[in-house]
Structure formats: structure tokens, C-alpha cells
Amino acid sequence: MSAGIVDIATAKPGxxxxxxxxxxxxxxxxxxxxxxxxxxxxxxxxxxxxxDVAAEACAPIVTRTDDPSSIDALIVVSTxxxxxxxxxxxxxxxxxxxxxxxxxxDMNAACCGFVYGLVTGVSLCDAGQARQVxxxxxxxxxxxxxxxxxxxACLFGDGSAAVLLADRTDFGGxxxxxxxxxxxxxxxxxxxxxxxxxxxxxxxxxxxxxxSESAQxxxxxxxxxxxxxxxxxxxxxxxxxxxxxxxxxxxxxNRIENSGNTSSASIPLAFAAELDAGALPATGRLGAVAYGxxxxxxxxxxxxxxxxxxxx
Amino acid sequence: xxxxxxxxADTMLAKLRERDPSLGPDALTRPVGELDxxxxxxxxxxxxxxxxxxxxxxxxxxAGFAFLDEFTAYFVKLANRG
Numbered sequence: 001m002s003a004g005i006v007d008i009a010t011a012k013p014g015x016x017x018x019x020x021x022x023x024x025x026x027x028x029x030x031x032x033x034x035x036x037x038x039x040x041x042x043x044x045x046x047x048x049x050x051x052d053v054a055a056e057a058c059a060p061i062v063t064r065t066d067d068p069s070s071i072d073a074l075i076v077v078s079t080x081x082x083x084x085x086x087x088x089x090x091x092x093x094x095x096x097x098x099x100x101x102x103x104x105x106d107m108n109a110a111c112c113g114f115v116y117g118l119v120t121g122v123s124l125c126d127a128g129q130a131r132q133v134x135x136x137x138x139x140x141x142x143x144x145x146x147x148x149x150x151x152x153a154c155l156f157g158d159g160s161a162a163v164l165l166a167d168r169t170d171f172g173g174x175x176x177x178x179x180x181x182x183x184x185x186x187x188x189x190x191x192x193x194x195x196x197x198x199x200x201x202x203x204x205x206x207x208x209x210x211x212s213e214s215a216q217x218x219x220x221x222x223x224x225x226x227x228x229x230x231x232x233x234x235x236x237x238x239x240x241x242x243x244x245x246x247x248x249x250x251x252x253x254n255r256i257e258n259s260g261n262t263s264s265a266s267i268p269l270a271f272a273a274e275l276d277a278g279a280l281p282a283t284g285r286l287g288a289v290a291y292g293x294x295x296x297x298x299x300x301x302x303x304x305x306x307x308x309x310x311x312x
Numbered sequence: 313x314x315x316x317x318x319x320x321a322d323t324m325l326a327k328l329r330e331r332d333p334s335l336g337p338d339a340l341t342r343p344v345g346e347l348d349x350x351x352x353x354x355x356x357x358x359x360x361x362x363x364x365x366x367x368x369x370x371x372x373x374x375a376g377f378a379f380l381d382e383f384t385a386y387f388v389k390l391a392n393r394g
Contacts, residue, residue, distance in 0.1 A: 035350060200351060200352070201351050201352070201354070201371060201375055202371065202372075204352055204355045205371045236352050236356075240356060240359065244363075
């Protein structure tokens with residue numbers, strides 16, 4: 001018996017921003033698509049609290065649970081939440097209808113956050129420390145970027161997605177690999193002026209290597225995933241990982257065209273979009289691989305069996 | 313042209329033809345700046361040459377190359393080092 005994903009829901013409120021929006025800073029649709037594969041992204045209004053958006057993703061799952069008090073832990077993953085005191089997770093717990101007995105905590109591992117959160121949540125279940133764990137990623141990357149920066153403004157999007165983790169007798173064990181290399185922290189960082197600085201070529205190179213190696217690890221050390229979802233950073237990165245992982249012969253998800261890079265939310269949002277499109281069965285084994293600022297990287301494979309309701 | 317040089321040329325030409333299928337081998341002598349390659353194309357070329365030759369290069373070096381000839385010389389040296 002092991003924990004896996006038993007429910008998923010998403011929230012993508014906000015305004016749809018297509019590539020024409022960036023004409024004012026000299027970027028064309030063709031230029032953006034060629035370099036990133038992105039055609040549009042959702043941006044939240046600046047005044048919308050991220051706790052509200054996260055709760056919008058979590059609430060349907062809580063409602064569908066027979067006993068909400070059996071959700072013993074909530075992990076809210078975000079790199080774009082600005083408020084630190086109090087943490088956002090406690091507010092999300094209240095708004096989503098979780099019981100006061102829930103252990104709610106914030107987590108930040110940049111774009112790798114969902115993988116770290118999933119590993120942590122599954123570990124709590126597998127250790128008998130929680131009956132069910134809700135892992136929710138919520139991001140408003142549009143508030144992190146310099147919207148006049150030609151290199152980064154068009155790359156990022158906003159959104160939230162949550163998964164419920166619980167033990168099932170027929171679930172295979174979790175397989176995970178994760179790590180970080182703080183010596184590479186300067187490759188992606190906040191600038192003092194308000195914005196994100198990227199060393200594009202180095203990030204591309206290292207992201208492809210790390211995610212490809214993590215995918216290989218998941219196949220070498222556990223039951224083979226039936227679908228592979230990489231952090232949706234850039235379509236060029238994803239397609240290179242797909243090429244490097246072709247021998248694994250597994251569906252590889254690239255859903256960045258209409259989402260942009262939503263940091264830690266990108267993997268569950270892409271997974272949900274693929275499920276809703278009917279491209280994946282409701283039962284399988286998810287392999288998730290990510291690379292992000294820090295640099296933090298990792299991969300995790302867990303079984304999933306989902307209810308027959310739309311995730312989005 | 314040695315076997316290694318030939319494999320490098322084939323890999324580079326395949327990469328160039330992703331952008332412009334009409335390009336021939338003479339394109340390999342042109343400056344990088346004259347070709348329709350962006351910075352990510354150069355990373356992809358670097359990674360594809362590494363895979364083709366089963367070697368590990370240093371992107372910090374190849375990122376500064378102004379001519380494709382420099383890729384050839386660099387990767388021949390790496391491959392011969394074994």
C-alpha cells in the first residue's frame with residue numbers, strides 16, 4: 001500500500017493575455033512562439049489574493065471528500081506569494097473548508113516546488129502521519145516579472161492546481177529523486193529592480209539535462225510511469241527533454257502553449273489539462289520532473305486514480 | 313573528412329535545415345550570425361553534438377563561437393580525447 005493522487009482540481013481565474021499584448025515592447029507572436037512555444041497565458045488581477053485562488057482549486061476537492069477532517073495536512077507551494085506572516089496555507093485551509101485539525105504549511109522550491117510538495121505529501125501518508133494530504137501550487141508570476149522586460153515578460157503565467165494524496169491498497173510505491181545545487185543560484189534570480197533575471201542558455205542546458213536524468217531515474221528505480229509531465233518552462237526545453245527521453249516510450253506532456261510558465265503550478269495544470277482533453281486515462285502512474293531556481297531539481301513517480309469529473 | 317568530422321557536419325546540417333530546409337553543406341562555412349539560429353538553437357546544437365559523439369562539452373565555450381567551423385574543431389578534439 002502506498003499513497004498516490006486520488007483527486008485533482010485547478011483554478012485559472014484572470015485575464016487571458018495573448019502575444020499581441022507584448023507588441024508594445026517590440027515582441028511579435030512569431031518571435032515569442034519560436035523561442036518559447038507560448039501563445040497565450042492567464043494573468044491574475046494584481047489585487048486578487050493568492051489564497052483565494054488556491055482555495056478555488058482546493059475547495060472542489062474538499063467538497064468531494066467524504067470526510068474533510070480526514071485531510072490531515074495541506075501543503076501550499078508557491079514562489080510568488082509575497083506575504084510571509086501569517087503564511088498563506090492557513091488562510092487557504094479556512095477558505096477551502098478544511099478542518100482546524102489540518103497541519104497547513106507553506107513551501108517554496110521555485111519551479112520545482114510541486115515535485116518537492118508531492119514528495120513531502122506522499123511521505124506523510126506513507127509514514128502514517130496523515131490519512132490524506134492536499135498539495136496545492138498557486139502562482140502569480142505576472143507579479144514577479146518586469147512587464148517591460150523583453151526577455152522574460154512574455155514567458156510567465158498565473159494559475160493554481162491542487163491534488164489530493166491518499167493511500168490505496170493497489171497503488172505502487174512512490175519513487176523520487178531530488179536535489180539542489182546552490183552554486184548555480186545566480187542562473188535564475190529576482191533582480192533588485194523587480195523582475196526576474198535568467199541566464200537563458202545555461203538554464204536551457206541544465207534544465208534539459210536535469211529533467212532528462214530525473215525521468216531516466218524514475219524508470220530505472222520503480223514501476224514505469226504511464227505519463228511524463230515536465231515543468232512547463234518553455235516548449236523548446238520540453239521538446240528537447242522529449243527527444244532525450246524518446247527511448248522511454250511514454251507519453252510526454254507539453255501544454256505550455258496556452259499557459260506559459262506558471263512555475264510550481266505548471267506540472268499539475270498541464271496534467272489536469274491533459275486529463276480533461278481525454279489524452280490520458282483516469283488511472284495510471286504519473287512521472288513528474290522539474291528544474292528551477294536555486295537550482296532545485298527533482299522527479300517523482302506516483303500512481304493515480306481520479307474521479308470522473310473535469311479537473312479544470 | 314574523417315568519420316567524426318562527417319558526423320559533426322551531418323548533425324550541424326540537420327540542425328540548420330530545421331530552420332531552412334534548402335541549406336546545403338556550404339552553409340557550414342558561414343558565420344553563425346548569418347544563419348537563422350537563435351541562442352537556444354546553439355544550445356540544442358551543442359547537446360546534439362554531445363549525444364552524437366558521446367562526449368561532454370562546455371557550453372560556456374561553445375556559446376561564444378562565431379563560426380560553425382569552431383564547433384567542428386572543438387568537438388573533434390573532444391571526441392579524439394576519448
